[in-house]
Amino acid sequence: MRSWENPVVTCDIREVGPRDGLQNEPPVPVADRVRLIDALAAAGVRHIEAASFVHPAAIPAMAGAEETLASITRRPGVRYTALVPNRKGAERALAAGADELEAVVSASATHNLKNLKRTPAETLQQIAGIIELAHAAGRPVDAGVATCFGCPYEGDIAPAAVAAYARRLVDLGADSLFFGDTTGMGSPRRVGLLLDALEAEGIDLGIVGLHLHDTRGTGLANAYAALERGITRFDASIGGLGGCPYAPGASGNVATEDLVHMVEDLGIPTGISLDGLIAAAHLAEEIVGRRLPGQVMRSGPRTQLVPAG
Amino acid sequence: MRSWENPVVTCDIREVGPRDGLQNEPPVPVADRVRLIDALAAAGVRHIEAASFVHPAAIPAMAGAEETLASITRRPGVRYTALVPNRKGAERALAAGADELEAVVSASATHNLKNLKRTPAETLQQIAGIIELAHAAGRPVDAGVATCFGCPYEGDIAPAAVAAYARRLVDLGADSLFFGDTTGMGSPRRVGLLLDALEAEGIDLGIVGLHLHDTRGTGLANAYAALERGITRFDASIGGLGGCPYAPGASGNVATEDLVHMVEDLGIPTGISLDGLIAAAHLAEEIVGRRLPGQVMRSGPRTQLVPAG
Numbered sequence: 001m002r003s004w005e006n007p008v009v010t011c012d013i014r015e016v017g018p019r020d021g022l023q024n025e026p027p028v029p030v031a032d033r034v035r036l037i038d039a040l041a042a043a044g045v046r047h048i049e050a051a052s053f054v055h056p057a058a059i060p061a062m063a064g065a066e067e068t069l070a071s072i073t074r075r076p077g078v079r080y081t082a083l084v085p086n087r088k089g090a091e092r093a094l095a096a097g098a099d100e101l102e103a104v105v106s107a108s109a110t111h112n113l114k115n116l117k118r119t120p121a122e123t124l125q126q127i128a129g130i131i132e133l134a135h136a137a138g139r140p141v142d143a144g145v146a147t148c149f150g151c152p153y154e155g156d157i158a159p160a161a162v163a164a165y166a167r168r169l170v171d172l173g174a175d176s177l178f179f180g181d182t183t184g185m186g187s188p189r190r191v192g193l194l195l196d197a198l199e200a201e202g203i204d205l206g207i208v209g210l211h212l213h214d215t216r217g218t219g220l221a222n223a224y225a226a227l228e229r230g231i232t233r234f235d236a237s238i239g240g241l242g243g244c245p246y247a248p249g250a251s252g253n254v255a256t257e258d259l260v261h262m263v264e265d266l267g268i269p270t271g272i273s274l275d276g277l278i279a280a281a282h283l284a285e286e287i288v289g290r291r292l293p294g295q296v297m298r299s300g301p302r303t304q305l306v307p308a309g
Numbered sequence: 310m311r312s313w314e315n316p317v318v319t320c321d322i323r324e325v326g327p328r329d330g331l332q333n334e335p336p337v338p339v340a341d342r343v344r345l346i347d348a349l350a351a352a353g354v355r356h357i358e359a360a361s362f363v364h365p366a367a368i369p370a371m372a373g374a375e376e377t378l379a380s381i382t383r384r385p386g387v388r389y390t391a392l393v394p395n396r397k398g399a400e401r402a403l404a405a406g407a408d409e410l411e412a413v414v415s416a417s418a419t420h421n422l423k424n425l426k427r428t429p430a431e432t433l434q435q436i437a438g439i440i441e442l443a444h445a446a447g448r449p450v451d452a453g454v455a456t457c458f459g460c461p462y463e464g465d466i467a468p469a470a471v472a473a474y475a476r477r478l479v480d481l482g483a484d485s486l487f488f489g490d491t492t493g494m495g496s497p498r499r500v501g502l503l504l505d506a507l508e509a510e511g512i513d514l515g516i517v518g519l520h521l522h523d524t525r526g527t528g529l530a531n532a533y534a535a536l537e538r539g540i541t542r543f544d545a546s547i548g549g550l551g552g553c554p555y556a557p558g559a560s561g562n563v564a565t566e567d568l569v570h571m572v573e574d575l576g577i578p579t580g581i582s583l584d585g586l587i588a589a590a591h592l593a594e595e596i597v598g599r600r601l602p603g604q605v606m607r608s609g610p611r612t613q614l615v616p617a618g
Contacts, residue, residue, distance in 0.1 A: 004498075110617050114617070150611060152614055152615045153614060153615060153616075153617040154614075154617075155612070155614055184608060184611075185611040187571060187574040187575070187611070188533050188571070188575070189313075189574055189575050189576070190574070214526075214604065215604060215608045216567065216570055216571075216604050216605050216608055216610075216611060217523075217528070217529050217564065217567035217568075217570070217571070217603075217604040217605065218529050218530075218533075218567075218570075218571050219526070220526050220527050220529070220530040221527075221529040221530040221532070221533040221571065223530070224497050224527075224530040224533060224534065225533065244608065246615055247607065247608040247609065249607050250604060250607040250608035251604060251607075251608075255526065258525060258526035258527075259526075261525055261526070261527075262496060262497070262525075262526070262527050262530065265496040265498055265499070266496070266497070266498050267498070294526075295523065295524060295525050295526040295559060295560060296525050296526065298556065298558050298559040298560075299493060299524045299525055299553065299556040299559035299560075300556065301525075302459060302493075302494040302496070302525060303464070305461055305462060305463075305464055306461045306462060306555055307462075308419050308423070308462040308463075
């Protein structure tokens with residue numbers, strides 16, 4: 001069923017700007033990250049990637065993860081999630097009160113080695129430990145596969161290979177899955193091929209989320225192709241915060257306000273205030289001190305008319 | 310049939326940068342417009358909106374229409390089209406050798422009055438005269454309806470009202486039709502509703518083209534929704550040249566190179582060289598002296614890998 005034909009569906013839009021988005025920007029103070037997270041929660045976003053427990057020596061922009069989680073104004077009904085690279089990171093994130101952990105393996109061995117400094121097999125072993133710790137603490141793990149639509153080093157990645165990783169992650173106990181278009185090589189056709197492969201592998205599409213990029217202009221087209229297949233979980237980044245580390249000057253993450261604008265137009269409620277998101281997008285611009293690529297923050301919603309006089 | 314399931318289909322992508330794109334920019338010399346048109350034709354674009362025969366007092370950026378058409382290096386197989394507002398403009402365009410004329414009426418009476426200084430009924434009368442002249446000269450007319458997905462003054466426009474204009478234009482003898490998302494109020498859902506209304510009005514979707522904007526991020530999503538319905542004619546603007554006069558700083562036309570990149574990925578041949586388009590997009594940036602919003606011109610195609618070493 002298409003997502004908008006399902007009367008009980010809402011979209012679970014996970015905001016990744018404060019972590020994934022800011023990770024690729026020059027470091028900003030914890031206080032600014034907290035301001036952004038609180039503004040997003042105030043806009044009605046109920047799922048926010050708030051911190052990364054990767055060692056700050058590896059990613060200085062994400063230093064202060066504990067302080068970030070301790071400083072946000074917790075709103076009831078909002079899940080604050082954290083990316084963790086290993087057991088040590090998971091212990092820290094759980095102690096800091098992350099509601100959900102994220103762990104990632106790349107479908108490209110080359111990308112995994114360059115990005116995580118480990119083989120995919122070693123990463124899967126770490127993820128097994130993360131899941132064990134999280135479940136012992138009664139918290140879920142959203143496990144991700146990166147470079148699902150292609151790798152900047154290896155080129156195309158076979159959808160069946162991505163699905164095999166998905167199967168491994170489910171077998172390890174992952175509660176949900178997300179699939180990353182890490183460098184914007186996805187397309188509507190490739191979204192369809194990946195979902196086909198996941199179904200062929202016996203993965204329940206109900207636990208599938210997509211982390212889409214707009215690097216080549218198809219970010220929302222890819223989301224639309226997924227919505228047609230019944231997918232309702234998406235990552236997005238306020239204002240399109242983040243860029244693409246492999247293509248300087250190019251766009252990265254799909255902008256949250258643009259995705260919400262399209263999804264609501266399809267008749268799928270998100271519970272998020274578009275005005276609140278646009279305000280948060282302008283706050284994000286202020287924090288990073290540069291123009292962000294989000295479109296609706298610039299144009300306003302389609303319902304915003306101009307006086308004819 | 311979805312466009313990519315049709316083995317004989319190709320996409321007819323009309324490049325509108327040299328006219329519609331540059332019209333919203335500070336005026337550039339005829340010589341630069343000619344350079345851009347020639348670069349686009351060299352890239353394999355076979356349908357190019359080359360000039361506007363609107364009076365230069367109304368749109369100074371489009372002065373020199375005759376000179377433009379006389380100066381381009383005509384390539385066999387390329388259709389060079391011109392926008393004309395009335396009989397006088399049609400006479401000039403035909404004398405200057407335009408291969409096809411374009412004429413537009415707005416589905417919003419307010420927008421038609423503000424943009425064309427006439428009522429829609431008066432505009433239809435002009436279009437009747439344009440079609441008569443063009444046909445007498447053995448040349449086709451592509452007739453357009455503007456503000457098809459909403460008007461910045463009036464708000465939503467009923468798809469049935471747009472379809473009624475389409476019927477009038479076909480009855481007047483229009484050879485093909487295009488539907489403009491003049492201010493970027495379209496969405497995948499609204500593309501579907503418009504095509505439904507056109508079919509209900511008995512319009513052959515084979516003569517239908519879409520002129521889409523990316524003002525709110527859904528440009529390629531809208532194109533994808535149309536491709537799913539079998540539409541294969543699209544306007545696009547190199548580099549996304551043009552902007553949106555109603556939303557300063559926002560994007561306007563869908564970028565040609567981004568559209569071609571997605572369409573080719575779906576398996577639909579366009580006959581256009583993406584490298585040639587990217588070169589033309591950089592030329593367009595040089596001509597207007599500002600950064601353009603096209604994405605693939607920045608990121609390169611998805612097949613462009615980075616060395617792993």
